[in-house]
Amino acid sequence: MNFPDEIKRIRAFWNRFPEQVKRLSIALVIFIVVLIPVRNMLVPPGFGDLGHYRAASLQENSAQNIHYAGRTVCIDCHDDIVSVNKKGYHRDVACETCHGPSAAHVDDPDGNSLRVPRDRGYCPLCHEYISSRPTGFPQIVSASHNPLEPCITCHNPHDPVPPETPKECRACHAEIARTKSVSYHVHVECVRCHDTPEEHKLDPRAVRPSKPMTREFCGGCHSEDAPATNGISRIDMETHEPRYVCWQCHYPHLPEAR
Numbered sequence: 598m599n600f601p602d603e604i605k606r607i608r609a610f611w612n613r614f615p616e617q618v619k620r621l622s623i624a625l626v627i628f629i630v631v632l633i634p635v636r637n638m639l640v641p642p643g644f645g646d647l648g649h650y651r652a653a654s655l656q657e658n659s660a661q662n663i664h665y666a667g668r669t670v671c672i673d674c675h676d677d678i679v680s681v682n683k684k685g686y687h688r689d690v691a692c693e694t695c696h697g698p699s700a701a702h703v704d705d706p707d708g709n710s711l712r713v714p715r716d717r718g719y720c721p722l723c724h725e726y727i728s729s730r731p732t733g734f735p736q737i738v739s740a741s742h743n744p745l746e747p748c749i750t751c752h753n754p755h756d757p758v759p760p761e762t763p764k765e766c767r768a769c770h771a772e773i774a775r776t777k778s779v780s781y782h783v784h785v786e787c788v789r790c791h792d793t794p795e796e797h798k799l800d801p802r803a804v805r806p807s808k809p810m811t812r813e814f815c816g817g818c819h820s821e822d823a824p825a826t827n828g829i830s831r832i833d834m835e836t837h838e839p840r841y842v843c844w845q846c847h848y849p850h851l852p853e854a855r
Contacts (some may be wrong), residue, residue: 664698671699674706678755685756686735695719695754720748726772733769733801735759766793769801773850780851781828790814790849808844815843 611619643652671692672679682688693699697712714720717739726736735757743751751760766787767774777783787793791806809815812834817823820834838846 663700665693666698666700666703668692670703681753682755685753685758687755687757715747715749717744717747720752720754736771777850781853782850810842812839812842819843 614622641651641653644650646652647655668691682692695712695714699711701709702711721737721739724736726738730736748754752758790809793806794804796804797806816832816834818826818829819832821831823829823831843849
């Protein structure tokens with residue numbers, strides 16, 4: 598075998614490929630050469646022995662201390678509270694979500710008391726008003742919602758029914774209801790201005806209430822020739838900004854705001 602001739606043939610064969618293919622080939626070879634030792638360093642021992650995971654993790658996880666006991670064991674001692682909770686709005690909230698890990702309490706109830714959150718900062722973790730939370734989810738503005746009282750003063754955490762159950766629209770539109778409560782429109786029923794199908798209560802995003810689209814609607818109370826009622830402001834419908842619908846300038850839930 599003529600070794601120099603073999604080198605020439607290999608070189609000629611290599612020169613037949615485009616430059617891009619040559620560079621990719623060199624990079625691929627370097628990658629494979631580097632990958633093999635790096636893989637051996639990064640893959641933990643035991644990986645693949647019992648499938649596509651690390652076999653030693655079974656022993657490591659089973660050796661960890663148990664902190665959570667689960668909701669089922671709470672029934673053994675607190676069946677009265679559990680029966681109330683099962684019927685309340687917090688029925689899907691695990692006991693240990695509020696009371697913390699309870700495994701030690703189960704083993705020694707007298708020596709290990711559970712956490713009982715009483716400060717106002719705890720409940721707002723779920724119930725503070727955030728616009729991205731689902732429509733209808735109970736929310737408050739903690740700075741204005743009974744700011745000096747702990748939540749459990751008015752609400753039983755195991756069945757947190759409000760002292761005054763929100764009526765109709767207030768249940769979902771609490772912010773509007775609070776605004777309207779200090780307005781001249783406080784005694785105007787929502788359905789007086791909004792035609793609200795019953796399906797809106799079941800699927801509020803798909804079925805929306807209507808809102809007045811003509812000046813004549815507001816003029817039914819506020820025009821100069823509307824039926825006389827003390828305290829209602831009056832306007833001349835022909836001269837008072839005739840190009841605009843009323844709510845383009847006046848916020849209906851607080852129309853006196855400027």
